[in-house]
Amino acid sequence: MTQGRRTGNPKTTLFSPLRHQVRHCRDSPGARSSNQLPLANPSANHLIPQPLFSGGDEAYSNQECLGKKEKKPERRIMAQFQPLILSTWDFGREANQAGWDILVRGGTALDAVEAGARAVESNPEITSVGYGGYPNEMGVVQLDAAIIDGKTGRMGAVAALEGIRNPISVARKVLEKNRHIFLVGAGAKSFALREGFREENLNTPQSVRWYAEQLPQSQQNAGHDTVGILARDARGDMAVACSTSGLALKWCGRVGDSPLIGAGLYLDQAVGGAVGTGVGERAIEVCGAFAIVEFMRYGLSPQKACEQLLRRVAERNRNRLNFQLAFIALSREGETGAASLQEGFVFALRDSTRDHTAPSAVFGRDYP
Numbered sequence: 598m599t600q601g602r603r604t605g606n607p608k609t610t611l612f613s614p615l616r617h618q619v620r621h622c623r624d625s626p627g628a629r630s631s632n633q634l635p636l637a638n639p640s641a642n643h644l645i646p647q648p649l650f651s652g653g654d655e656a657y658s659n660q661e662c663l664g665k666k667e668k669k670p671e672r673r674i675m676a677q678f679q680p681l682i683l684s685t686w687d688f689g690r691e692a693n694q695a696g697w698d699i700l701v702r703g704g705t706a707l708d709a710v711e712a713g714a715r716a717v718e719s720n721p722e723i724t725s726v727g728y729g730g731y732p733n734e735m736g737v738v739q740l741d742a743a744i745i746d747g748k749t750g751r752m753g754a755v756a757a758l759e760g761i762r763n764p765i766s767v768a769r770k771v772l773e774k775n776r777h778i779f780l781v782g783a784g785a786k787s788f789a790l791r792e793g794f795r796e797e798n799l800n801t802p803q804s805v806r807w808y809a810e811q812l813p814q815s816q817q818n819a820g821h822d823t824v825g826i827l828a829r830d831a832r833g834d835m836a837v838a839c840s841t842s843g844l845a846l847k848w849c850g851r852v853g854d855s856p857l858i859g860a861g862l863y864l865d866q867a868v869g870g871a872v873g874t875g876v877g878e879r880a881i882e883v884c885g886a887f888a889i890v891e892f893m894r895y896g897l898s899p900q901k902a903c904e905q906l907l908r909r910v911a912e913r914n915r916n917r918l919n920f921q922l923a924f925i926a927l928s929r930e931g932e933t934g935a936a937s938l939q940e941g942f943v944f945a946l947r948d949s950t951r952d953h954t955a956p957s958a959v960f961g962r963d964y965p
Contacts, residue, residue, distance in 0.1 A: 677831060678829060678830070678831055678832065678833040678931070679829075679831075679931055679948060679949060680697075680700035680701065680828075680829065680830055680831050680948065680949070681700075681828065681829050681927070681931055681933075681946075681947070681948040682696045682697055682700060682709060682710075682713065682826065682827070682828040682829075682946075682947045682948075683826070683827045683828070683925055683927050683933055683944065683945070683946050683947075684696075684713060684824065684825065684826045684827075684925075684944065684945045685822070685823060685824055685825040685826075685872065685874045685923070685925060685942075685944055685945075686822050686824065686874065686942070686943060686944070686945070687943050687945065687954050688717055688720075688723050688822075688824065688945075689824065689826070689943075689944060689945030689954065690945045690947075690952070690954060691713075691716050691717060691720065692713030692714065692716055692717050692824055692826050692945070693713060693826075693945050693946070693947035693952070694716070694947070695709075695712040695713045695715070695716035696709035696710060696712050696713035696826065696828055696947075697709070697947045697952075698712070699712055700828065700830055700831070703830075703831055704830065705748075705830050705832075705834060705836070706747065706748075706828040706829055706830040706834050706835050706836035707744070707746045707748070707769075707834075707836040709826075709828045709830065709836065710744065710826040710827070710828050710836045710837060710838035711744060711765055711766060711769050711838060713824075713826045713828075713838065714726075714742065714744075714763075714765035714824055714826055714838045714839075714840045715763050715765060715766060717824045717840065718740075718742075718762060718763050718764065718765060718824075718840055719762060719763065721801045721803070723822075723824075724803070724804065724807070724842075725822040725823065725841060725842055725845075726822075726823070726824050726840050726841055726842055727740060727762060727763065727764070727799075727840060727842065728762045728797075728799050728801070729799070729800075729801040729803065729804050730799065730804070730841075730842025730843075731804055731807060731808070731842060731845035731846070732800060732804060732808050732842075732845070732846075733843070733845075733846060733847045733848065733849050733851070734846050734847065734848060734849060735849050736800075736805075736808050736812075737759060737849065738759065738799035738800055738804070738842055739756075739757045739758065739759055739842070739843060739847075739849070739850075740755075740757075740758045740759075740761070740764040740799070740840070740841070740842055740843075741754075741755065741756045741757070741758070741764065741840070741841050741842075741843060741852060741853065741855045741856040742754065742755055742758075742764035742765040742767070742768045742838070742839065742840040742841070742855065742856055743755075743768050743838070743839050743855065743856040743857070743858060743861065743862055744765060744768045744769050744772055744836070744837070744838040744839075745772075745836060745837050745838075745858065745862065745863070745864040745870070746772060746834075746836055747834055747835035747836055747837075747864050747865075747866030747870070748834040748835075748836075748866065750866075751772045751773075751775055752772060752778050752858050753768040753769055753770065753771030753772030753773070753774075753778060753779075754768050754771065754778060754779045754780070754856040754857070754858060755767050755768050755771065755779070755780050755781065755785040755789075755856060756779070756780075756781045756782070756785065756852040756856045757781050757782045757785070757850055757852060758781075758782075758785045758786055758789065759786055759799070760786060760796040760797060760798070760799065761786065761789045761794050761795075761796065761797075761799075762795075762797060762799065763794075764840060765838055765840045766794070767780075767785065767788070767789045767792070767794060768838075768856070770788075770789075770792050771788070778858070779856070779858075781852070782850070807845075811845070811846060812846075822874060823839060823840070823841040823855050823861070823873070823874040823875070823877075824839070824840050824841070824874075825837070825838070825839045825855075825861070825862060825872030825873060825874055825925060826838045826839075826872070827864075827870050827871075827872060827925065827926070827927040828927075829927065829929075829931060833929075834866065835864060835866050835869070835870055835927070835929070836864070837862050837863070837864045837870040837871075837872050838862070838872075839855045839856070839861050839862045839872050839873075840855065841853065841855040843855070843877075844876070844877075852877075853876075853877025853878065853880075853881070854873060854877035854878075854880035854881050854885065854886075855877060857877075857881060859884050859886060859887035860873075860877070860880050860881045860884055860885055860886060860887070861873050861877060861880055861885070861886060862886050863886035863887045863889070863890050864890070865890055865894070866929065867929065868890055868893050868894045868928070868929060869890060869893050869899060869926060869927050869928035869929050869932075870886075870890060870926065870927055871885075871886040871889035871890055871893075871899075871902070871903070871924050871925065871926040871927075872886060872924065872925060873885050873886055873922065873923065873924040873925075874922075874923050874924075874942070875920065875921040875922035875923050875937075875938070875942075876920040876921065876922055879910055879913075879914065879920060879922050880910075880922060882910075882913065883906065883909055883910055883913065885906055885910070885922075885924060886924065888906050888909070889902045889903055889905075889906050889924055889926050890902075890926075892905050892906065893926065893928060898928070898932060898934060899926035899927060899928050899932050899933055899934030900926075900932075900933075900934035900935070900936065900958070901934070902926055902934060903924045903925070903926050903934045903935060903936035903957075903958075904934075904936045904958060904960075904964045906924060906936075907922065907923075907924070907936050907937070907938055907960050908960070908964075908965075910922055910938065911938060911960055911961075918938065920938070920939075921937065921938060921939045921941070921942065922937065922938050923935070923936065923937035923938070923942040923957055924936060924937075925944050925957075933946065935955075935957035935958065936957050936958045936959075936960070936963075936964065937957045937958070937959055937960070938959075938960045939959065939960075940956075940959050940962070942956070942957045942959075943955060943956050943957065944957060
């Protein structure tokens with residue numbers, strides 16, 4: 598006779614201790630729904646810090662569901678994380694200040710990275726981002742930006758956007774609408790105007806003069822100072838943003854890595870995020886930011902992950918390694934990393950005890 602199967606006499610059904618325990622677990626106050634099962638692999642979430650919770654609720658542990666009758670009150674306390682914001686280049690301190698003002702008041706990481714990018718975009722003295730950014734070959738300023746919300750997983754991006762000072766906020770609006778992820782060119786501008794953004798001339802007297810001086814040379818710069826920002830708020834939620842005017846004198850319509858999810862920026866809140874700066878074509882070739890996050894997922898620290906990615910870039914370009922590319926990374930636990938191919942790249946860090954810039958590790962000097 599098979600255990601648990603009814604015979605001709607229904608009263609002789611064999612008793613199943615496991616079935617009784619599962620019924621006891623289901624019928625217990627505060628227990629799981631009968632449709633929910635324990636995780637088959639509890640270690641699957643080993644990269645996510647597990648905050649404690651408190652309150653008046655009572656629940657049964659897995660051991661109790663397997664037979665213990667005595668229940669234990671489960672204490673719950675609010676999870677607290679150290680807010681932190683990390684940005685590219687020395688002007689990252691300006692971005693960090695704007696973002697930190699939000700984080701220190703308990704604001705979200707998403708609001709912080711948007712505010713940080715807006716601060717840099719609106720500064721005409723920073724000629725590689727936003728208003729006053731150096732124009733393309735036609736003398737037109739075309740802007741790219743992207744933003745990712747780690748809490749919801751939503752993303753928004755715009756590229757080749759003309760006449761709008763703060764492309765990061767247009768990208769944020771795309772994220773919030775949540776119908777599409779990426780808008781470009783005239784479509785991105787039309788969307789921005791419908792959402793209430795004001796059109797304006799993004800050239801400044803300085804950028805006009807620079808264009809007139811550079812036009813006879815018709816040669817693109819070999820590097821570029823994109824603003825990239827990573828943040829974690831007091832709830833442990835993360836966000837990343839990236840904004841740029843692209844390579845100076847670029848071909849009209851050229852889009853680099855900055856607004857491309859996975860190339861210029863990427864974030865998985867279960868692991869961490871990364872964002873890059875430099876010659877975007879080289880980052881696109883290796884899906885740079887995505888690769889760094891995946892390296893972190895499989896055990897590398899943010900620092901080692903950045904270095905590993907740039908080794909890959911160097912190997913692909915070993916006969917023409919005459920350009921700059923750099924990445925910063927932030928783990929879910931708050932560990933940071935920064936590495937570059939060439940000297941000169943610095944990053945800015947702000948938390949409750951630090952507010953400074955520092956040089957990154959350099960390929961061939963600090964790591965092989």
